[in-house]
Amino acid sequence: MGSTGSKERAAVIGVGQTKYSSTRGDVSMAGLVREAAYRALEMAGRSWDDIDAVVIGKAPDFFEGVMMPEIYLAEALGCVGKPILRVHTAGSVGGSTALVATSLVQAGIHGTVLTLGFEKQSESNAMWALSLPSPFTTSINAGAGGYFSPIIRRYMEVTQAPELIGAMVALKDRQHALRNPYAHVQDPDLTFDKVVESPMLWDPIRFSETCPSSDGACALVLTNEAGGDAHDGPVAWVHGTAMRSEANNYGGRNVVSPQASEDCAADVFAQAGITNPRKEIDAVEMYVPFSWYEPMWLESLGFAEKGEGWKMVESGATHMDGGDLPVNCSGGVLSSNPIGASGMIRFAEAALQVMGEAGEHQVDGARRSFGHAYGGGAQYYAMWVVGADKP
């Protein structure tokens, strides 16, 4: 036995997604996860027999009303006789799940791993699930938007950002979504004025600036260096992975740009040898459930100087058409939000970009991309950098 341990290279060779929609009444939960898994296996050119282990993630079990649904999904995920791990780290779970799967490959424990995130919100009621009375705490009964809107106001105040930056982000992501056949919200008639005129839900977040509730699943096939080298097809090599968590509430906490976010980004970029993320990253898939989080994360993650994130948005820098740092070419969380899968979709879409497999929302010549997820009270983070070249 070695004393220091070692890290294998890991690669994505398969990506599978379902169509995202408010109700996938045509399939059971098992049918939904299999749809994504089959597509990932097909792209990877692998069969169930090639999979050594499964890592599955989803958000709260109350969203479907099934306790630890991976137990029921054992057969559907082809893991009878195999290991299955179930990850749950709030909204970041899809990203964290992909990273746990990656670590199984990097640690040399398994050669090829299937990882999958899903949510079938139509099976239950998310607002009920999030509003269960619990001892010792009072629910604000306002959902995630009610929690994040004061933080957005704080960002606007500190940076003096114009009122309508959020609307610009929302329109951009919905325009991007039109190029992604899997995206849930497809509204070709949406205009900037319509976004601005949509009902105010949690000031300053309007209806068109918030994410939908979706059913859907996303899967990845990850393999080791030998598997990636031998693969006859596009490969996304993992260049860096990082997770960070911090307390929800403490004195001096920067709620706009939490320390865990900054630490996580610094770690993942250092692993990938990136010193100037804006220049060195070709496509970004970040977790933006409310439009204003795009400029906020651009600053927190180091793509923009502090106070400059909204200016990047305003300049069109994050738009696929003409921007130098296209953000959420898939349409992002604003266009599809099966919560437990949303983080993994970011990671998967980042991989698709460097594999050259993003179809109509492909960024030409993307060589390195960034996937990002966050959760809880903006306290859980999972990030990765993937590249077309072996690190």
Added chain:
Amino acid sequence: MRDVAVIASAQRQERSIDNESEVEFMVPLMQQVKESVGLTQQDIGFTCSGSSDFIAGQAFSFVMTIDGTGPVPPISESHVEMDGAWALYEAWVKLQMGEVDTALIYGYSKSSPGSLRDVLATQMDPYYVAPLWPDAFAIEALAARQMLEAGKVDHQRLAEIASRARTHAATNPHAVRRTEKSVEDIMGEAPMADPLRPSDISAAADGGCVVILAAGDRARELSDRPAWIRGIDHRTDAHTLGVRDLTQSMSARIAGEKAGVGDDKVDFAELYAPFTTSEYVLTEALGLGDDVVINPSGGALGAHTMMASGLIRIAEAAERISRGDGDRAVAHAGSGPVLQQNLVCVLEGE
């Protein structure tokens, strides 16, 4: 594989912990275990926990508990919606990568506010089985009936398991069922979920467990006798009860083989056996003979804290190894109806 060991643990189990939330009763345990090896949260390379929203009755329940670790400045951390033993597995994987040398793991639950046997019915196939609300005792009773009718066990054997567990639990300050009972008295109990008698069924508890892992020389620095993880593996069976042979466990057998249980003599085993019948199935699947002491802590029949019971098995086994009560132990965790999912860990002293 890199050498990784359990170097410290702490647990608390009570029939019901009233007037304290999960984070309130976990904070002292976390502090106690870190202080026992002189580490602060900032010295810990990776933190991972296991818990269940369905038992807490609240979505994102683990988000409250993370505050108990003291995650300021931010920490590298993850959570599984599984028994803490699988959180330990995730941490062990992280340590294998060689980037960190220590990990903090915890698992906990407070099941007393609800009816655990009914809550567990929501684990079943949501379309065809869960609507019938088959509770956890009734499902195990089906397996027990099969075992009896196949002649694999008899009431006498199950009562012996139950009686021995109670004798062991009587010596464990963390156990909640600590009264000894003879085989005859147990045989005389009226069935609770026929053919299972009350003493065949685990003693539900509230509580939690915290474990610290360390790698290589770091483990030797922090512990006089680390309990080295020589093998660890986990597997699942099918969920559909009708396609399984409920009188044996394929997943436990595979996990035991992969973890290397049979490679050398086993001194004792800590098995997550929420029923006497589960203990029978596990000893068969893992090939543990009569010379192996089973559940010196009393096991889950002595105290059963969901989401922590598997991790507690590892902690109990490791503590005995570190004390010098044995040189090689098997620790096991399980989950799902009729132990659908099983994790096996082999621990050794140096």
